[in-house]
Amino acid sequence: MDAVRVRLPAAGPWATVGEHLVERLSGAGPGVVEEMLAAGRIVGADGRPVAAGTPYEPGLFVWFHRELPEEVPVPFPLKVVHRDEHLVVVDKPHFLATTPRGAHVAETALARLRRELGLPELTAAHRLDRLTAGLVLFTVRPEERGAYQTLFRDRRVRKEYEAVAPHDPALDAPRTVRSRIVKERGVLTAREVPGEPNAVTLVRAVEHRADGLARYRLAPATGQTHQLRVHMNALGVPILGDPLYPVVTGPAPAGDFRRPLQLLARTLEFTDPVTGAEHRFRSGRDLAAWSSPGGWAGQ
Numbered sequence: 001m002d003a004v005r006v007r008l009p010a011a012g013p014w015a016t017v018g019e020h021l022v023e024r025l026s027g028a029g030p031g032v033v034e035e036m037l038a039a040g041r042i043v044g045a046d047g048r049p050v051a052a053g054t055p056y057e058p059g060l061f062v063w064f065h066r067e068l069p070e071e072v073p074v075p076f077p078l079k080v081v082h083r084d085e086h087l088v089v090v091d092k093p094h095f096l097a098t099t100p101r102g103a104h105v106a107e108t109a110l111a112r113l114r115r116e117l118g119l120p121e122l123t124a125a126h127r128l129d130r131l132t133a134g135l136v137l138f139t140v141r142p143e144e145r146g147a148y149q150t151l152f153r154d155r156r157v158r159k160e161y162e163a164v165a166p167h168d169p170a171l172d173a174p175r176t177v178r179s180r181i182v183k184e185r186g187v188l189t190a191r192e193v194p195g196e197p198n199a200v201t202l203v204r205a206v207e208h209r210a211d212g213l214a215r216y217r218l219a220p221a222t223g224q225t226h227q228l229r230v231h232m233n234a235l236g237v238p239i240l241g242d243p244l245y246p247v248v249t250g251p252a253p254a255g256d257f258r259r260p261l262q263l264l265a266r267t268l269e270f271t272d273p274v275t276g277a278e279h280r281f282r283s284g285r286d287l288a289a290w291s292s293p294g295g296w297a298g299q
Contacts, residue, residue: 003063010058017060018052028067036064066100071107072255078112081135081281086274087148088113088122088138091283094260097130109136126152129226131243134161134265134283147273152223158269160219161228162206164262164289165237167214173205177235183225189244190226192234199224201231213240215290217266228263239263240289262289 006024014020021042022033036042040049042064050062076093083089090109097104100111114122125137125148139145151157178197183190200221208214214237218228226245232238233245240262243249252259264287269280 003065006062006064008056008058008060008062012056012058014056016052016056017050017054017062020056021062032067041065066105071104074107075257078109078116079284080117081283082279083117084140086140086144086272088117088119088140089268089281090136090138091285092128092133092136092265093285094131094133095257098127098136099124104130110138113138125149126157126223128265129261129263131241131261132161132263132265133260133285135268135281136265137268144274151270151273155221155223156270158219158267159265160217160267162264162266162287163216163218163228163232163239164213164287165216165232165239167205167208167212168235168237171205171235171237173203173216175203177201177203177231179231179234181224181227181230188248190224190230192230198222199227199231201228203231203235209293211293213289213293215287229261260288262287 006021008017008020012020014023018034018037021037025033033042034052037050037052042050042062044050044063045061074093074096076096078093078096079091081089081091090113092098092109096112097108098110100108105111110122110124114120119140121142122138122140123142123145125139125145128134128136137148139148178200179192180195180197181190181199182193202219202221204217204219206215206217216232216237218232220227224230229239229242229245233242238245241259242261243251264283264285266283267281269278271278
């Protein structure tokens with residue numbers, strides 16, 4: 001995997017590079033960053049090791065490779081929907097992170113694809129939450145990466161999701177939900193706050209059943225963290241299997257894949273910025289709570 005790049009903030013109370021990195025990378029565990037510095041495994045732009053006592057320099061970049069944690073394999077296949085010389089589009093299972101982050105490094109879609117397809121420069125053009133299944137787009141050529149990432153930044157990709165959640169006959173749907181969502185670093189959940197909306201989602205109720213569940217189509221016009229989960233919860237119909245909304249229940253134990261979040265990135269549509277082709281991709285996955293409700297509820 002690629003080295004991690006860290007940019008030192010423009011201002012702060014740190015006298016040395018080591019002080020800042022120990023604080024910033026505290027999640028690595030006691031003594032880990034100090035050991036990396038002492039072993040010369042954190043380097044500067046010239047490739048030379050950065051000593052712990054190096055005076056703090058605002059804007060300085062340093063690089064290091066993550067320690068590979070012990071990871072429980074995610075026992076679900078990653079399906080390639082489309083591959084050409086520019087793009088790889090995959091149908092990601094629940095529980096598999098898109099790119100390395102925190103405790104998930106080797107067990108990520110990016111790491112798997114680089115290994116399995118022999119594409120060491122493959123890069124994700126956007127991200128899908130680890131708990132969400134569905135379509136993710138990766139770019140093959142580094143020189144074309146920016147063009148595809150800009151599609152998502154400029155909201156020129158049409159995305160539609162499916163979700164299973166409680167049925168509320170009083171819910172006026174279809175409806176467009178607009179709110180301002182903030183996600184603070186270090187806080188598990190995002191929240192709605194007063195102010196100019198920065199999150200917009202079109203919510204449609206597709207069908208419902210006698211067991212009190214409904215299937216919804218969600219079309220986000222923006223891409224705030226946890227946007228769909230926050231908006232569904234705000235409507236009083238939180239998505240099934242959500243460990244954060246409406247109540248934080250904490251992550252499932254490692255290796256427990258029984259009750260996935262019932263959210264699926266169903267379609268991606270866009271005009272290819274490199275070839276000009278019109279693309280429309282569709283996930284072939286099902287949401288278990290809808291396709292086999294007895295099995296899902298009994299897990």
